[in-house]
Amino acid sequence: MKLATWNVNGIRARLGGVCEWLARHEPDVLCMQETKVVDSDFPFEALSELGYSVAVAGEPGYNGVAIASRHPLSDVRLGLHGDGPASERRLLAATVLGVRCASVYVPNGKGVALPSFVEKLRWLERLRLTLDVSSNPSDLLVLSGDFNVAREETDVFDPAALRGQLHFHPDEQRALARLLDFGLVDAFRELHPGVRRYSWWDYRGGDFQSNRGLRIDYVFVSTALRARLAHAEIDLTPRGARKPSDHAPVLVEIA
DNA sequence: ATGGTCGAACCTCGA
Numbered sequence: 001m002k003l004a005t006w007n008v009n010g011i012r013a014r015l016g017g018v019c020e021w022l023a024r025h026e027p028d029v030l031c032m033q034e035t036k037v038v039d040s041d042f043p044f045e046a047l048s049e050l051g052y053s054v055a056v057a058g059e060p061g062y063n064g065v066a067i068a069s070r071h072p073l074s075d076v077r078l079g080l081h082g083d084g085p086a087s088e089r090r091l092l093a094a095t096v097l098g099v100r101c102a103s104v105y106v107p108n109g110k111g112v113a114l115p116s117f118v119e120k121l122r123w124l125e126r127l128r129l130t131l132d133v134s135s136n137p138s139d140l141l142v143l144s145g146d147f148n149v150a151r152e153e154t155d156v157f158d159p160a161a162l163r164g165q166l167h168f169h170p171d172e173q174r175a176l177a178r179l180l181d182f183g184l185v186d187a188f189r190e191l192h193p194g195v196r197r198y199s200w201w202d203y204r205g206g207d208f209q210s211n212r213g214l215r216i217d218y219v220f221v222s223t224a225l226r227a228r229l230a231h232a233e234i235d236l237t238p239r240g241a242r243k244p245s246d247h248a249p250v251l252v253e254i255a
Numbered sequence: 256a257t258g259g260t261c262g263a264a265c266c267t268c269g270a
Contacts, residue, residue, distance in 0.1 A: 009270085010262045034270085036263060061263050062270095108270055148270095202270090204259035246261075246270080 001097060001254045002027040005144035005219055007105070007200075007247035011035040011066070014245055015043050017238055022050050025235075025251060028070050029096050031103035033146045035064035042066070057089040065092040065103040065145070072096070080123070081130040091127070099225075099254075100135065104145030112169050120148070124175035128182060137183025141222035142254075146200075146247060148216050149176045151186065154196050155215035167214055184220040187252045188232040197234045200247045208239055219252045230255040 004027040008014040011032065022030060035042070035058050042056045047068055055076045058064035067073060073094040079087055093102040104127070109120035135141055149172040153159040162168040180186070188197070198213025207213065221229065231253035239248040 013262060034262090061265095062268085110269080202259085203261050206259090243261090 001029070001099065002251065003029040003031070003099075003101065003142055003144065003219065003254065004249050004251040005031040005033070005103070005146075005217060006249035007033040007146040007217060007245060009034050009036070009245040009247065011037055011043060011064075012041070013243070015046055017241055017244070019046055019050060021235075021238055021249060022047070022052065022068070026070070027251060029101050030068040030249075031101065031144045032066045032068065033064070033103060033105035035066050036061060037064060055092060055094050057092045059089045063089045063105060065089055065105050067092055067094050067096075067101060067103050069094070069096045069101075075100075080126045081133050082126065090123070091130070099140045099142055102141075102143045102145070104143055104147065106146065106148045108148050109166055109172070112164070112166055112171075117166070117169075117171075121171055121175045124149075124172075124179055128179045131179075131182045135182075135222075137223045139222055140224055141184075142219060142225070142252075143179075143184060143221075144217075144219040144250070144252075146217050147176060149173060150214045150216055151176060151189070151218075154194060155198075157198070157212045157214070167216060180220065183223045185223060185226045185229075187219040187221050187229055188215075188234065188250060190226065190229055191232045198248075199234050199250060201239065203246050208244075217247055217250050219250050221252070221254070225254055228255045229253075 199217035
């Protein structure tokens with residue numbers, strides 16, 4: 001099973017690039033974040049022509065998650081445990097080929113001294129709680145998306161300068177570690193220990209060209225799938241294209 | 256030099 005995750009930063013602005021990438025890599029599943037479109041305006045037809053069904057959870061202008069699959073999607077579920085109908089669209093789960101797949105868009109946090117940062121930490125706690133009440137580490141489970149946290153020094157371009165800042169603050173790292181303590185493994189890091197490979201670069205300042213990036217997009221697999229990890233990569237090609245998303249897709253193969 | 260660049264929808268905000 002090939003599974004990918006990509007923060008597309010607007011599916012309508014990115015439709016050509018996403019379709020091109022899907023045609024090239026033919027993943028069984030693509031989890032998307034920041035689709036930034038209401039469900040009635042989602043470009044289902046273009047993905048359908050490539051053989052994909054799509055489960056969507058969007059809102060006007062901001063956020064929005066989706067799961068595209070070449071196989072039937074079942075048990076589609078929106079939101080965290082305890083979310084209400086007005087909650088931001090940041091989590092969508094569906095079962096594909098017997099694997100529970102979740103598309104995750106963790107709140108950015110805005111700044112470590114702002115209330116949004118506390119909300120980010122709480123959201124991560126609630127994601128762990130959602131796993132606790134709905135899943136088991138022995139399940140076939142894949143949690144993938146934009147987690148907005150770099151886990152370790154090899155995940156940022158300048159650890160000394162960035163330590164304590166947004167995306168590389170110990171409180172966020174603890175919250176993410178607590179999520180992984182459920183029984184999840186970072187697929188890319190599992191197969192590529194010590195490798196510096198980023199998944200996000202700021203649009204500003206030529207950051208991609210000078211590789212001032214962060215690894216904040218992850219595919220986390222349950223311990224039951226750990227031994228079946230066959231391949232993991234972060235594809236930088238689309239980030240170098242014309243009019244790119246600021247994130248690169250992460251692609252994993254499970255045998 | 257306290258910058259810069261996107262997307263979506265509104266005439267700014269969030270990232």
